[in-house]
């Protein structure tokens with residue numbers, strides 16, 4: 001599973017479903033460094049008091065600060081979020097506004113009164129100081145509570161009035177061996193589906209022809225509400241409809257028969273006899289390779305899994321795999337849209353050509 005800091009801002013704002021909790025690693029420092037000071041007890045002594053102790057917070061911690069507390073977002077090109085603005089209707093950049101920053105700078109520097117410890121013992125002291133200081137930072141982050149809510153607004157750079165609000169939650173769970181931390185989106189306006197509406201225009205004609213516009217919206221709605229298996233069921237229906245439509249075309253062209261589509265012939269071991277076996281979804285995709293977008297054929301195995309019994313996947317697995325599979329399906333729909341557009345244009349051109357031909361023939 002992906003770590004929190006590996007999620008792009010686009011994924012956090014536009015793809016993360018509501019109540020989908022991502023575990024955070026806040027308590028492990030990324031790095032603890034210090035300078036070895038002058039030897040205590042003369043040159044060559046094994047005792048040296050550490051100075052200039054520096055602690056680097058984990059990548060997850062920095063990501064939380066950058067998203068929720070206007071922390072500086074690491075690289076320059078990551079300063080903005082890119083997505084379709086539902087109001088503009090086109091791809092735009094957004095600025096993230098998350099209120100005031102969190103001041104984590106004022107902490108007691110590392111101090112020790114001991115002048116008799118060994119270097120190893122001093123290292124231990126620095127490590128426990130680091131642990132303690134991180135714990136204080138976490139306390140500040142959570143403002144002493146176990147749940148902390150933050151709202152974040154993103155603004156379209158084309159028009160500042162295009163503002164969209166997101167609500168996030170930080171959660172701390174105390175367990176036997178310390179604490180566990182989670183990040184979740186708990187609300188947004190406009191809804192997940194609203195952000196998607198514009199995107200679907202590109203392949204709406206395909207969804208319409210399949211009669212699957214509402215299935216598509218439902219899959220997203222369920223996913224954003226944290227219902228993974230349910231969302232998968234709708235994705236499966238869309239996929240099955242796409243494959244069936246491809247088969248119908250192949251059948252009209254007399255390339256593949258109903259029987260071939262339904263059954264596969266398996267050669268029996270140790271004999272020349274062939275046995276009929278119901279075709280799996282994966283095998284249907286491969287059979288229709290000339291009629292389906294390459295993306296679907298290349299990933300027949302993965303898409304075969306969606307169609308397999310959903311009982312083989314857990315709710316969490318469905319939530320985790322959903323965005324990638326949905327993107328794949330959108331790509332397939334887009335490819336189909338292009339194929340159809342091309343066919344339509346070719347037909348139009350052909351008609352025009354025929355007209356010209358007829359006109360020329362009547363002339364001679």
Ligand SMILES: [Zn+2]
Pocket residue numbers: 085086087088089092156157158159162
């Ligand atoms: Zn806009």
